[in-house]
Amino acid sequence: MFVDKAKIYVKAGDGGDGLVAYRREKYVPEGGPAGGDGGNGGDVIFRVDEGLRTLVDFRYQKHFKADRGEKGRNKSQHGANAEKMIVRVPPGTVVIDDDTHEIVADLTRHGQQVVIAKGGRGGRGNTRFATPANPAPEIAENGEEGQERWVVLELKVMADVGLVGFPSVGKSTLLSVVSAAKPKIASYHFTTLTPNLGVVDVGEGRSFVMADLPGLIEGAHTGIGLGHEFLRHVERTRVIVHVIDMAATEGRDPYDDFVKINEEIKLYNGKLEQRPQLVVANKMDMPEAEEHLLEFKEKLKQYRADIAVYPISAITKDGVQELLYRVADLLETVPEMPLIEDVVEVEERKVFRLQREDEDEFTISRDNETFVIESPKIEKMLKRSQMNTQDAIMRFARTMRKMGVDKELRKRGAKDGDIVRISDFEFEFVEQE
Template sequence: MFVDKAKIYVKGGKGGDGLIAFRREAHVPEGGPAGGDGGRGGNVVFRVDEGLRTLVDFRYNKHYKAPSGEKGRNKGRHGADAEDLIVRVPPGTVVIDDDTQEIIADLTQHGQEVVVARGGRGGRGNMRFVSPANTAPRIAENGDEGEERWLVLELKVLADVGLVGFPSVGKSTLLSVVSAAKPKIGEYHFTTLSPNLGVVDVGDGRSFVMADLPGLIEGAHQGVGLGHEFLRHVERTRLILHVIDMAATEGRDPFEDWQKINDELRLYSEKLAERPQLIIANKMDMPGAEEHLALFKERLAELGRDEEIFPISAIAKKGLQQVLYRVADLLEELPDTPAAAEAAETAERKVYKYEPKDDMSFTVRRENEYFVVDSPGIERFIKRTNFSSYEAQLRFGRILRKMGVDQELRRKGAEDGDIVRIGDFEFEFVEND
């Protein structure tokens, strides 16, 4: 089973809670605070594993949650940080944020890693809240929640050479005779519904990876037929072998086939249209193939084109060695996979770095009987606050007053006893003189 697209949920681990503790040693009267900080939650990390070829594992396991950090300890000891959750993905995986459609990373190299969901930071223990006014605080913070998001994974096959062409032109047969790959072959359209890879041994010590890709039809650049699922994989190839049924066994004109496929490549991506290409005139053992090939060359010449054409018969295994030598020679001349190089640059630019920002700016609005305070920073502050501690409640109120939240609520018309909502947290507004 070949799966080249998946949607999954990832969540970083929660940070460990800070601890409220005091020294209790003999001969140390009125020991001071000794509660340590909580540990960091684990990150969710994608790591490329060249042994994987599909995204099939993500079809059955769609949720990935990293472990939480350890709670702070007494005697000022820090809770242990959680281990990262390593998720293995195949080379060629593109990671996309489902909400923003931003490309987070394009993973092409074995061992390459990207953090896709950061773990929450640990909460501070009561040692961190000591002040001249409060030498024995009973305040500790909860750990932050880890980042969570839905991701779309797309796999683009990594191959040196890609076989393109209309359905039933002989791409699968060609791959099967020049490599050990065993693609499905049949006398009907769309026999190949997913990419097949094969390692081709040229015979002179050189080798390369060839991909038999699903057949194209008109409108593929708009998603018609297998459309984008096909073209996504062509992007990764260094060289295109354009296979044409030169015997016109399906009743189509070989030259028009060649033009239509190239139009689809160009409409999908100008860079793809510029990719080096060889024309493979297949089925030359069939009646009428020689006449069609001569006409094909004439029409190419009328356009001023001088593409290399290789007459072959994949099923009869004729003319193949010449093609393999030429492909190997071209691959030595060509730079590294253009799309792979672009992907590496994209990965460097796009590797996601999540750092929570405590932007405490806020707005206040009226919503039916509620007054709603909108502020991601204050919401995070609420989650860190342990409201079972009276001192923590007082600290929370002081900070909101210092920020001007109380004043803004009054300006919006809040009175004693009105309900104020911040995120999922609700409390009564109390007017203090």
């Protein structure tokens, strides 16, 4: 089973909660704060494993959740950080954010990895909040929530050679002749619905991977037929081998077939037009093939004189070995990975978060008699605060006052006893004397 597209949900681990605790030891009267910080949540990391060839595993498991960090401990001990979750993907996997449709990563090399969802930071314990004015605070933070997102995985086949051409021109037959691959072969269009891979042993210690890519039709660059399902695999091939039915058994003109498919490739990605290409004139054992070949070569000289034509018969194997030698020679001159414009190189970077001027911004609206406050900074602080102690509540109130929320509520007509809502949290407005 070949699966080349999957949609999955990833959730990094939440940070562990900080702890409120105090030293309680013999001969240490009035011990100070001793609550440790919570551990960081686990990241979700995608790592390339060259032993994988499909995305079939993601058909059965669509949710990946990392563990949360441990809670802080007594004696100012830090809670353990959660283990990173490693998700193995095959080479050639493109990771796309399902909401923004932006490419998150393009994973091509064995061992290459990228953080897809970052784990939440652990909450601070009360040791962190001690001050001369409050040497024994009852304040600790909840762990930060880990990132979560839906991502789409697309697999672009990693092959040295890609066989392209209209349906039923003999691509699958050629692959079955030159390798141990056993693609489905039948006398109807679109027998091949998914790519088939085969290792071709040329001899003399040389070999390469060949992919029989699904046939395409006119308009494929717009998604017609197998469309983009076919064309995204062409991007990963180092050499394009264009197979043509030179006997015109389907009633089509061989040269017209060649031009149409090259136009589809060009319209999908202009850079692919410059990819090294060979033309395989297949079915030369059939009547009228020789006449069509002479005519094809004359027209090809005017279109692109740099493309060589190799007449073969995949059935009788005539000319096949010469073709394989030429492909192997050509691959020695082509870089290991084709350079595609949209490849994203992922590097580990340290991110320094700067204070932005707009972080203190907030809005106040009315929902019937309730005042509703919206502010990313306040909502985040509320989520992280353990609002079960007087110290924590007073700290939160001071932040609101410093941001000017109290002043703005009074301007809007808030009085003692009015209800104020922030996210899912509601409290009474109290005038300070």
